[in-house]
Amino acid sequence: MTRSRVTVIDIARAAGVSKSTVSLVLQASPLVNEQTRAKVNAAIRELGYVYNRGAANLRQTASSKIVGIVVNDLTNSFFAELAVGMDMVMQSAGFVQFLANTGESLDRQREVIASMHEHGISGLIISPARGTEAADFKPLTAAGIPVVIVVRNIAGAKVSSLLSDNYAGAREATEHLLSLGHRRIAFLGGFSDTTVALERVHGYRDALVQAGIAADDALIVNSAPSRAGGVAAVERAMLLAEPPTAALCFNDAVAFGVCDGLRARGVEPGRDFGVVGFDGVIEAQAAVPALTTVSVDPQGMGRRAAQMLLKQINSGRVEAEAMVTSVRLAVRQSCGAAMKDMGRRNTA
Known part of the structure; x- marks a missing residue:
């Protein structure tokens, strides 16, 4: 009888963690603490999982029509309007959006970014959770995936930003x-x-x-x-x-x-x-x-963020740019x- 192939989901279940956390461990991400990393690696050894890095890299670098949108509080109508503005541009450009709400949780944010990365997004727009650091974007930037930060700036993050005055x-x-x-x-x-x-x-x-x-x-x-x-x-x-x-x-x-x-x-x-x-x-x-x-x-801000991301996706070059939009009373x-x-x- 042929044994079924062990999957990332099997590893996650055995280690008692999320699928995204397993992905972070497989990518040698510094965002996973050592205790969790040890648990995941133990499950990998026990189940005999073999990580096909070549296939993973192919998935991540292949051109897709998917973009990730991550916001910190969808219960605030500002972020709902921001997402609507992004959708107007992305939909007309033929892109599908993965939308996630972090609820200000850094752990949740890291999981959804890792999951979006694994699914081969072409770019990411994010309004970061409190406490986000520049290192949180390294797995994406290292893979040449453009990132646009909106609303909140992150010191030292070498990615594009769109902020209001x-x-x-x-x-x-x-x-x-x-x-x-x-x-x-x-x-x-x-x-x-x-x-x-x-x-x-x-x-x-x-x-x-x-x-x-x-x-x-x-x-x-x-x-x-x-x-x-x-x-x-x-x-x-x-x-x-x-x-x-x-x-x-x-x-x-x-x-x-x-x-x-x-x-x-x-x-x-x-x-x-x-x-x-x-x-x-x-x-x-x-x-x-x-x-x-x-x-x-907010809707106009969402449209501009989407346009910034599309510009980088279409050019094939990740060149960080910063923009501060004017406001009015x-x-x-x-x-x-x-x-x-x-x-x-x-x-x-």
């Missing part, structure tokens, strides 16, 4: 709130260890300093960049001895949560408190009140009227 957007939004008469302006939401948050806080701080206002660290409240994170952040901010009268939010999701949290306290956004978001998602226009936001045009009802008008209504 976070500093300028945050500065303009803060200046707008200052022009309405606000002096206690909070920055709410976002993880402090991401480049996006650091750049936006920098723009916010510089606008305050330029106006002669000392930036109060108590008014910078970090939280998850989500609607629930916005609720938590504004609750903490409003407990301060001298609470803010307005807030620049890390993103639109946080801004929606801030509006929810304000209403729970009997404070009406746009009337009693100025709220500004960041991203410019479609829901911002339909929100009540309509959300003032720094628009980065879309002023709507949520930022409120001037402080003097607010004061008249509140005392009437």
Whole structure:
């Protein structure tokens, strides 16, 4: 009786790991810890698996019509719109997309990248999870597979990047709130260890300093960049001895949560408190009140990222390029009227 061929799936099952982890071990990737590597190698020996490196290399280098798209939070509509923009370009170019959501998990991100690599993707667009390092892209770049990073920059990664002008957007939004008469302006939401948050806080701080206002660290409240994170952040901010009268939010999701949290306290956004978001998602226009936001045009950003990747795929050369897109402040009802008008209504 002929013995069936041992597969990567058999190895993964025997070692109690994912198929992608087995692939990383077979590629001698430094991303796998030694204990896991030892387990996988033991299973390989026990089952008598033979890795056909020539066939694997052929799969990886053969021209395919498949691209990988990896985002860190598909529950945020910004990333859904970003993916739609990518799809518009990739579909018209005849490419099929593998889409994965990491949920900010580095382990999940490494697994999906390894799996996409194994399936012979021609290129990858990724909004990296927190803590991503340049080394995470080495298996792809070493194989000549182009990578485009969007939204979050990774220091030292020799791949293309497409970012928005976070500093300028945050500065303009803060200046707008200052022009309405606000002096206690909070920055709410976002993880402090991401480049996006650091750049936006920098723009916010510089606008305050330029106006002669000392930036109060108590008014910078970090939280998850989500609607629930916005609720938590504004609750903490409003407990301060001298609470803010307005807030620049890390993103639109946080801004929606801030509006929810304000209403729970009997404070009406746009009337009693100025709220500004960041991203410019479609829901911002339909929100009540309509959300003032720094628009980065997520769908347009997705289209540009896809065009950058296609340019490298079609040229057959992986040449890293960096692009920073401009942003604009879309002023709507949520930022409120001037402080003097607010004061008249509140005392009437």
